[in-house]
Amino acid sequence: MFQAAIDSASPDHTLPFHLPMPPAGHTIVVGAGKAAASMARAVERAWPQDKPLSGLVVTRYGHGVGALDRIEVVEASHPVPDAAGEAAAWRILDRVQGLTPQDLVLCLISGGGSALLAAPLPGVTLTDKQAINRALLRSGAAIEEMNCVRKHLSAVKGGRLAQAAAPARLVTLVISDVPGDDPSVIASGPTVADATTQAEARAVLARYGIDLPPSVAAVLADPRFESPKPGNPAFIGAETRMIATPQAALEAAARVAEAAGITPIVLGDAIEGESREVGRVMAGIALQVARHGQPVQAPCVLLSGGETTVTVRGTGRGGRNVEFLLSLAIALKGKAGISAIAGDTDGVDGAEEIAGAVISPATLSQAAALGIAAQTSLDANDGHGFFEALGAGVITGPTLTNVNDFRAILIR
Secondary structure (H helix, E strand, C coil): CHHHHHHHCCHHHHHHHHCCCCCCCCEEEEEECCCHHHHHHHHHHHCCCCCCCEEEEEEECCCCCCCCCCEEEEEECCCCCCHHHHHHHHHHHHHCCCCCCCCEEEEEECCCHHHHCCCECCCCCHHHHHHHHHHHHHHCCCHHHHHHHHHCCECCCCCHHHHHHCCCEEEEEEECCCCCCCCCCHHHCCCCCCCCCHHHHHHHHHHCCCCCCHHHHHHHHCHHHCCCCCCCHHHCCCEEEEEECHHHHHHHHHHHHHHCCCEEEEEEEEECCEHHHHHHHHHHHHHHHHHHCCCCCCCEEEEEEECCECCCCCCCCCCHHHHHHHHHHHHHCCCCCEEEEEEECCCCECCECCCEEEECCCHHHHHHHCCCCHHHHHHCCCHHHHHHHHCCEECCCCCCCCCCEEEEEEEC
């Protein structure tokens, strides 16, 4: 089921059906995200050879696809931006300057683009952005909150790339990795009008107690740097086309379950909250099925997606999917007949090249036999260390796509 979810979001399978017709002028491809390289490759394969095509996209280190013929692929750091991402962002802005209405800007956006497009506004340094990113990642802030802040410190996000590309025609192809598939949130919406405000960004930072350098505070208070809003001429005629979503991934997994004679129950594609809390809630649902056959009889599988969060308090190696699984396993207490998988569809849970893990009724006893207490690992946010010791990690390598988290709880 996990593999089916990933395959459903492959740009090779989905992107060609969403391409616009070539324009009378030039086509410039730009983009950012963990799927940017595979999306660019899919564009090259499908684009007519006799039509002009050039561009530049930026992806995460290790998520490239080798050299392409007409589109340059740059790799940079995620989730904390680096100088390579900053340089790529400025080059992308430069690529879309001076175009005409006869030209087309084809923008390829996927999850991770916020960190990879790191062109700061005047007065903000890359070091400032790195520090704020790290603080937000550890705070437990939701993705919408993090991207609200990122938009208001960026020269390219929050619709500013669309401003730079005008008056060219703009078509954005998006792989969604956020709850609700809001294109203004995915990669912080570089080509989409921004409904959030500087005041909201300041409120997010205050809510999580994140200290700001005076220069950054000044930028967030200066109305000259407010992001472009709906109604701005830059967005007239701009199109956004969603080519892959978490819901489609869950539906692909559900078809696998049905073919195996297992009833799929899709709990939601936009589930948020603290990972450990979501784990406890889903354990309660799974136990209700196992004990009482409600809301459905076993065998069945509870499927869900979205993006949970982790408030980091320990010093372990973790990610939101393994944090969820640790909490789930503890709450299930080894209940017979229940197993689960959780993983990030991009192949990276947290900051490690580990997609997620699996649990079974034997997980807690296996850990105890190794002298490992699951609750101690959870308290330390050490999900990767826990599942690595058990040999229960799921390692896919870069999947070259990203429709966020995938969770399946199988009840037999």
